[in-house]
Amino acid sequence: MTDTTDSAHHLGWGLAALVVAGNMIGSGLYLLPATLAPTGSSSIVGWVVAAIGAVTLALVFAALGRLQPDADGLSGYAERGLGRFFAFQTALAFWTACLVGNVAIAVAATGYLGYFFPVLKTPVGAVFSCLALIWLTTGAYIVGARVAARFAALALAIGLAPIAVAVAAGVVAFDPAVFAASWSPSNAPLAQSVPASLAIIFWAFLGVESAAVLSARVKDPARDVGRATIAGVLLAAVVYIAATVAVFGVIPAGVLVQSSSPYADLIARVFGASIGGVAAACTVIKATGTLSGWVMLGGETARAAARQGFLPSGFGLGDKTPIANPLLGGAIMSVVAVISNQPTLGGQFGVLVGLTSVLSLAIYGLCAVSLFRLAGRPRDRVVAILGLAFSVAAVAAAAPGYILPTVAFFAVTSLAWLWVRKNVRVSTVPAA
Template identity: 40%
Template sequence: MRDERTKIGPLAAGFIVAGNMIGSGIFLLPASLGEIGSIAIVGWMVVLVGALLVGLVCSRLSALCPSGAGLTGYVRVGLGAPLGFQAAFLYWVSTWFGNVAIALAVTGYLAALLPALKAPLILTLATVAVIWAVSLGNLAGVRFTARFEGAALVQGLAPVLLVAVLGWWWFDPKIFVASWNVTGQSAGGAIATSLGSIIWAFLGLESAAVVAAVVRQPERNVPIATMGGIAAAGLVYITACTALTGVLTAEELRTSTAPFADVATRIWGPMAGSLLAICAMAKAAGTLAGWMLVGAETAEAGARLGLFPRALSGINRHGAPVRNLMFMAVLMSVVCLATMSPTLGQQFDTVVNMAVVLNVIVYACACAALLRLSPGRGRDLWVAGGGMLFCIGVLVTTGARSLLVAVGLLLIGVPLYMLRNAAGGGQEASRP
């Protein structure tokens, strides 16, 4: 049992939630939302409320099944081994798409420094090169990755937050109003279209629930940390993205590969824009290194438990999961090439929508798990029901193509689970 003196309080746990959510997504989201217009601010409000509901669901699950081993573990405990496996499989696959989105943020800001990269094919090939460069860097082991990501954190976020705050001095209401809805749809349709991209910013909201074992008085402090962290991250995102819509028009945002750098250039000149692009690129690269390692380690652990092919399991002398890192790099490269689009914003939107769909399916399963584990409790019923309705609403608005891919992955998961059981992995998955 952990010493109480080593555990953290709600403030520190809240920083974990906010820190995990405020990643590289902020660097390209304004470009993606430029396809919609400044009406996306309404979508931000809707998603913030939904994220708070799902956060409460995760907090309650952490109290009801403290040994659930994270989000997909809660699903396994509440809904059984087959759905637990499907949730773990979808969560793992979502990392391919999510990491490609992060890699696009790296090359997007690199293109701000080297305009020749802005051509779709060249940008896509540069993104593949970034994926492999970061994968090879991760072979140096987790210590190297942790140091790299830590060094990039403050350096990357500080100038972005500076633009988000000081950018309001240059905010022009006329630009904001003129770019209100550029989709050609009704207001409701435009808001619905924005939800899939916006929820990308809130992935990671379950972080405090996952680390509940190291939080003092988790029944009280995990919900406080979750709500506080989500609210803080949401405030940063809404403030930053809204500020940009009053400086750059929707068309300028839509075609931008580096919206924050473009705003800095508009306000302070080319030197400031180049400096911010370098900082943003470094932060995105650090985030990519961390999440690629997390994805590879997840698959490594799954291989040891029989969830994934054991042939992929392999640790080098630095402790890095070398085979899984290389396998993930191949899969990410395929995703990157398959989603090449006319603009960076469109490609970012495509991979983000896929990552969001898969994560939201897992969130919906978590809501169902809470309903199963906590029957007859009025508050849990309302929270889980509200969270489920939000997840269903997001899935309905994300588009048929993403949903069809998700259904295809669910169907693939069935024989994979059966093969896994045939190979002798079923016993582990069935443990409570």
């Protein structure tokens, strides 16, 4: 079992920042340039807008970490500002988002493994690959949260290698004419192209809340949650923007839209095709590391929920995470991987990403409202209002087709709350 009472096993703000950045710089980055090709190089504006929104949300979580350093994760923040009903909703929504999003990451990693083993592109092969990745990373979390965090940080360093090489290739071969010609392939104005790109881009910024979720594992939450969150978001934003400019400055949008490995193609154009396999291998490692970080977040969310009385005690005993927690999480993810299986990996990935994005944005909005109620100074209230406004706008832009299922989810959890309030006793009540 993992115990947060031993400070030697707590995370410093630097390692926590790498977990934040690693959870955001996930496997989706490696496919996004091709996905954004119809929008063109003008998608760089969308990246900037999304980065500003992500920094705003980072400030929300930094303020919450400063005001409520002893709160246990996102549900703890929601309880302090909004009460136990919204804490229950936040805990279950974020836990669900983690479990569903983890399967999406496993699907994406399987797609990259298919570069080496084409059989994994088949529905049956994909399911077995996803299950293997889920249980590999679940095992890392069982060993300990610090081991999972170090694995995620190491994978971030390895996974950034092909991106760094791609950016270098972009610097060497950048052609302003290619970048300009790809600005808007459909000739749409920015008022149309930017919202369209935001619908795809925001998936890359999920994870901004990582340090807040791990607040019980951070050495000095009042100081380090804010530092880690802002540093992680800024690192991810720099990587995203530099990589996008590099790709669109070398590969025309019409060619890019057909690519299944944009950065490998960029590297091959400048430095030769033999490096493509190395880049693909690094991508697999990064995707697995991202999955490891999110498995840890899901387990910590379930532990905090059990501590608050929202889940059975088998998910957590105070500050300790019983082995049953990751085992049950792994079992649920395995079921999701099987029942969400689609004829193509892209189809399965899209279904999982849509629900994860909207659930996460709803949680961000609740945390912003909680900050508004907890804030004692005008600056924090302004941050809360901006964070809520961005969350609402991003829901409308990111995945409007998944709003109805999300509403249904909260309706079901609202009914479940009636039973929890009546039958479940709180094991540890956080200070008001």
